[in-house]
Amino acid sequence: MNTFNFVNPLIPILKPEDNIAKATALLDDQVLNQLPVVHEGQFQGFITSDMLFDDLFDHSTVGEYQLNPNQCIVYSNQHFYEVVKAFSDCDFNMLALVDENQEYLGAFDAQDLLNAFSKTTAVQSPGSIIEISIKQIDYSLAEITRLIESDGVKIMGCFLQSDAIDSNLIRLTLKLDRKDASRTVATLERFSYNVVSLFQEASVASYDKERLDALLRYLDI
Numbered sequence: 011m012n013t014f015n016f017v018n019p020l021i022p023i024l025k026p027e028d029n030i031a032k033a034t035a036l037l038d039d040q041v042l043n044q045l046p047v048v049h050e051g052q053f054q055g056f057i058t059s060d061m062l063f064d065d066l067f068d069h070s071t072v073g074e075y076q077l078n079p080n081q082c083i084v085y086s087n088q089h090f091y092e093v094v095k096a097f098s099d100c101d102f103n104m105l106a107l108v109d110e111n112q113e114y115l116g117a118f119d120a121q122d123l124l125n126a127f128s129k130t131t132a133v134q135s136p137g138s139i140i141e142i143s144i145k146q147i148d149y150s151l152a153e154i155t156r157l158i159e160s161d162g163v164k165i166m167g168c169f170l171q172s173d174a175i176d177s178n179l180i181r182l183t184l185k186l187d188r189k190d191a192s193r194t195v196a197t198l199e200r201f202s203y204n205v206v207s208l209f210q211e212a213s214v215a216s217y218d219k220e221r222l223d224a225l226l227r228y229l230d231i
Contacts, residue, residue, distance in 0.1 A: 013084060013085075013086055013087075013088055013090075013093060013107055014086065014107070014115070014116075015126045016093065016107070016118040016122050016123050016126050017107055017115065017116030017117065017118050017122070018116070018117065018118045018119065018122045019116065020040075021040070021042070021045070021046070021104075021116070021117045021118070021119075022036050022040065022045060023045065023046050023047070023048045023114070023117075024036065024045050024046070024047045024048070024057060024072050025047070025048065025049060025072065025073075026047060026049050026054065026071065026072055026073025027071055027072070027073060028071060028072045029070060029071055029072075030062060030069060030070060030071070030072070033045065033057060033062060033072050034059075034062055037059050037062070042059075042104070042119075043058055043059050043060075043102070043103055043104075044056040044057065044058040044059070044102050044103065044104050045057060046104075046106050046114065046117045047072055047073075047077055048114045049073075051113050051114060052079070052112055052113060052114065053079050053083065053106050053108050053112055053113070053114040054077050054079050055077025055078045055079045055081060056077065056081070056082060056102055056104065056106070057072055057075055057077060058102065061075055079112060081100070081101075081102075082096070082100040082101070082102045082104065082105050082106060083096075083105065083106045083107075083108050084096050084105050084106075084107055084108075085107075085108060085109065085110065086107060086108070086109050086115060087110075090127070093105070093123065094123070097120060097123065103119050103120060104117055104118065104119045105117065105118060105119075130167070133167075133185075135166050135185070135187060136187075136189060137166060137185055137186045137187045137188055137189060137191075138185075138186050138188055138189055138190065138191035138208065138209060138210045139183060139184065139185050139186070139191075139207075139208075139209040139210075140183070140184050140186065140191055140194065140195060140198075140205055140207065140208050140209075141181055141182070141183045141184075141205070141206050141207035141208075142154070142181070142182045142183075142184070142198065142203050142204060142205055142206065143173065143179055143180075143181055143204045143206045144179065144180055144181075144182060144203065144204070145178055145179060145180075146178060146179065146180050147178075149180060149182070151168070151182075154182070154184075154198070154203070157197055157198060157201060157203075158184070158186070158194055158197070158198070160197070161193055161194055161197055163186050163187060163188050163191075163194050164186070164187045165184055165185070165186060165187075166185040166186065166187050167184070167185040168182065168183065168184050168185070169182075169183040170182055170183075171183075181206075189210060190210060191208060191210060192208075195208055
């Protein structure tokens with residue numbers, strides 16, 4: 011995913027010569043906590059509402075503040091995962107996109123990143139989601155993929171994270187192209203994989219409920 015997809019063109023910029031009144035007004039109008047400062051195309055850093063409030067009577071222009079041009083930035087050639095990590099390491103709610111020469115290309119916040127991610131095939135495509143708990147030493151995505159695809163199912167996306175309780179375990183979340191993943195779950199469990207969560211579309215859940223209700227009615231006869 012290209013990092014240019016995240017940029018929000020509606021985020022205004024400030025210049026070093028802008029006065030504090032203008033900076034405060036822009037922050038209020040945009041309902042933002044920080045804004046990028048740019049001088050002759052070069053990113054200078056973010057100025058925040060807290061900085062303006064704390065030193066309201068000590069400075070008259072934006073350029074008088076000590077800004078950090080290396081804080082909360084990502085580069086145009088970085089991957090989506092690196093952008094997500096940059097957000098987790100940043101003290102602000104916004105990132106600046108720059109090129110290798112520190113030239114400012116735009117800015118975006120977490121909501122812009124989420125909006126871009128929501129348009130990916132993994133999110134938009136219909137299907138189901140399963141979550142598997144695995145020992146790190148036993149983890150093999152190739153093996154899991156082989157088992158799933160043996161049932162004619164395709165993996166549309168995957169996400170891996172550490173287990174919050176047991177450091178020896180990892181959680182693998184998979185988006186599948188099938189609305190009903192019950193057969194896939196049965197296959198994985200047959201090979202001793204621990205499927206801890208299953209999320210299916212409402213239509214599948216409703217269909218399963220109808221079948222269960224029909225069975226209960228039959229047993230009542």
